[in-house]
Amino acid sequence: MPYVNLQITKGATREQKAELVKDFTESLTRVLGKKPEHTHIVIQEIEEQDWGYAGLLTDDWKRQQAKG
Template sequence: MPYVQVNITKGATNEQKAELVEGITDLLVKILNKNPTSTQVIINEFETDSWGIAGRSVKKLRAEGKTAAISKE
């Protein structure tokens, strides 16, 4: 039954998404003994213009080379 939503900026490949889905599902099964059949993992991707950290968009932070200090993405 668990439902997990992963919000990230765009750029992940389908292979990376598949790894995330598999890895998170495994964690829920191992740690909480959840039934994998009803475990759902959704990956929600956002433009860097639509995600702000510390009051500024990730797009601007990256353009200024400041993102490394705050976040790789």
């Protein structure tokens, strides 16, 4: 039984999440022969202030990038 825990920063639409679930499920079916009805995908959305990247909190990193 495949279990995928996908962590992303907040902001994805319901439609985008549905597409991710579909794509991950199809990949596991195609590549590993797993049954879709046995595949679990969990999407965890994390606030940008709770995610670090390149030594900064993601919201700070994005602000820095926007400044150039």
